[in-house]
Amino acid sequence: MPELLALVKHDCPVCDQVLPALDAAGVRVLSQSSAADTAAQAARLGLSRVPELDEELATSQRFDPDAVPTLLLLDGDDERDRVEGIQRDRMAALAAAAGVELALGDLPERRVGCASLTHDPEVAARLAARHARAEGRIRSRELRVGELEDVFEALHDRGLTDGLPVVPPTPERVVEMLGHTNRDPQDVVAVLPPYGAEATVEKVAINAVMAGCAGPELPVVLAAVEAAGEEAFALHGLLATTHPAGPVIVVSGYPGFNTGVNVLGQGDRASMTTGRALQLTIRNVGGGRPGVEDRAAHGQAGKLGMCFAERLDDSAPWPGLAQDRGVPDDEPGVTVMALEAPRLIMDQLAREPEGLCASLAMALENVATPRLRLAFDAMLLVGPEHGRIFKDAGWSREQVQQRLHELTHSPAGELVRGAGGSPEGLDPAWVSDPAMPVAKFAAPDRILLAYAGGDAGLFSMVFGGWAAGDIGSAPVTRSITPWL
Amino acid sequence: MALTILDPTAERDAAPERPLAQRGAARTIALVDIRKPRGDVFLDELERLLRERGHEVVREAKPTFTKPAPQDLRRDIAQRCDAVIEALAD
Numbered sequence: 001m002p003e004l005l006a007l008v009k010h011d012c013p014v015c016d017q018v019l020p021a022l023d024a025a026g027v028r029v030l031s032q033s034s035a036a037d038t039a040a041q042a043a044r045l046g047l048s049r050v051p052e053l054d055e056e057l058a059t060s061q062r063f064d065p066d067a068v069p070t071l072l073l074l075d076g077d078d079e080r081d082r083v084e085g086i087q088r089d090r091m092a093a094l095a096a097a098a099g100v101e102l103a104l105g106d107l108p109e110r111r112v113g114c115a116s117l118t119h120d121p122e123v124a125a126r127l128a129a130r131h132a133r134a135e136g137r138i139r140s141r142e143l144r145v146g147e148l149e150d151v152f153e154a155l156h157d158r159g160l161t162d163g164l165p166v167v168p169p170t171p172e173r174v175v176e177m178l179g180h181t182n183r184d185p186q187d188v189v190a191v192l193p194p195y196g197a198e199a200t201v202e203k204v205a206i207n208a209v210m211a212g213c214a215g216p217e218l219p220v221v222l223a224a225v226e227a228a229g230e231e232a233f234a235l236h237g238l239l240a241t242t243h244p245a246g247p248v249i250v251v252s253g254y255p256g257f258n259t260g261v262n263v264l265g266q267g268d269r270a271s272m273t274t275g276r277a278l279q280l281t282i283r284n285v286g287g288g289r290p291g292v293e294d295r296a297a298h299g300q301a302g303k304l305g306m307c308f309a310e311r312l313d314d315s316a317p318w319p320g321l322a323q324d325r326g327v328p329d330d331e332p333g334v335t336v337m338a339l340e341a342p343r344l345i346m347d348q349l350a351r352e353p354e355g356l357c358a359s360l361a362m363a364l365e366n367v368a369t370p371r372l373r374l375a376f377d378a379m380l381l382v383g384p385e386h387g388r389i390f391k392d393a394g395w396s397r398e399q400v401q402q403r404l405h406e407l408t409h410s411p412a413g414e415l416v417r418g419a420g421g422s423p424e425g426l427d428p429a430w431v432s433d434p435a436m437p438v439a440k441f442a443a444p445d446r447i448l449l450a451y452a453g454g455d456a457g458l459f460s461m462v463f464g465g466w467a468a469g470d471i472g473s474a475p476v477t478r479s480i481t482p483w484l
Numbered sequence: 485m486a487l488t489i490l491d492p493t494a495e496r497d498a499a500p501e502r503p504l505a506q507r508g509a510a511r512t513i514a515l516v517d518i519r520k521p522r523g524d525v526f527l528d529e530l531e532r533l534l535r536e537r538g539h540e541v542v543r544e545a546k547p548t549f550t551k552p553a554p555q556d557l558r559r560d561i562a563q564r565c566d567a568v569i570e571a572l573a574d
Contacts, residue, residue: 140490197494237550472550
């Protein structure tokens, strides 16, 4: 014979209406509320028995009703039927199937119930976190922050921040974050230096929570971690170097990022938190701590995290950087590159591409020092008022790169040690002809071109690179699609 | 209220410490040039001082300063030498 089971809560007037009948008929009732609230409700309604408690909402979560009261008809553990809220005729049918006489005469014919406590946002998040733990979807060690501790201070004291406050990565927040990718939380995204640690999707999600990501940025962060972990990116060396470069993320074709006014500045949550999430992952998972493994002489503010998205609207002179570097046109991508802080290139008079290239080339010559040749790459972030000049003239990205490469050649005699009084420069043993032009960059495509910024301002920005190519770090591009 | 958070680190165990080479006795010591300018000047001087004290010296070099030493090189040094000194020059 099937049996009846009812789920109720204390602050539900519809439950109040049904409970006396359930009590009189001896139906087993489980309350979602606390012991005190349940006892008070029983006293208020004059019930002969206080409903049992649905400990940890285990039964409610199992049957997952939208509303209470819920009357369940159970055959052993199997549900045969249910009524949520009041539906007098159907409740009578369930009672009959269980051989129970329910006195429903005083009840209205129909009444919608109240939301099950399992749907309270806070409770639902707690249940989802518990569920994820039970299923092995989240496996990270739990840390307890004591009642007398300030959580923000505690996270800092445990050495888990970049010096700014972080969002506490509670299991609820992390599980919510993991909902923004379809990947298994235990998938390994990258093996990160310096200690060869596996950065799982779960660990990246924890650090994304801490960085302040809203959620939709998670696939971008995952793709960036994947890219930064590639051998060609040489993250170990980038972390350990005395040079100020850090990993810069360029997002191409992913929604939700500012691509216009103040694109490199503060204010856009997606950009600010995505770059920070990568750096927190490197710090916390990889183990690269400033002043310990990170030996930068000065560093720079962008090492907190630097991420910007390309402006790929109708004004764009070229396709996205990631798409140009192999990501299919219909997929969003990231390019991660080891770069120092950006600086302005001003040319307010150029109206044609040749002159603009000459101005851009002057700034490119100054990456690190004009004397440094062939060793570093660079990225140019071309602003809309400069980009328009290339677009109107029909210059492709490759054409601009080619011209910039040509224009960043200087005579060896100006680059040799001692020229102009500076001891830095080319070894005189290499300089047989002072007029011989020496390239700044190893190839045209070692000058990466991105496009973003506000409508007004005849400006572009240059980011100097770090030791590049096979002897150092190469930019790495990855599709975001596998991480969606 | 007490709060539970998830560990954002890789939850590594601390690596067991290995004893440093003892002072005094003659040893075989690897000097690794990380390929920074003038690192060889520093290592030449170290080699002279070590040999004066009766130590064997093995000179090695990384292919590039930007990347960790290759695994084979590290294994080779670990097998042949009692200690290793890297030149972090610039």
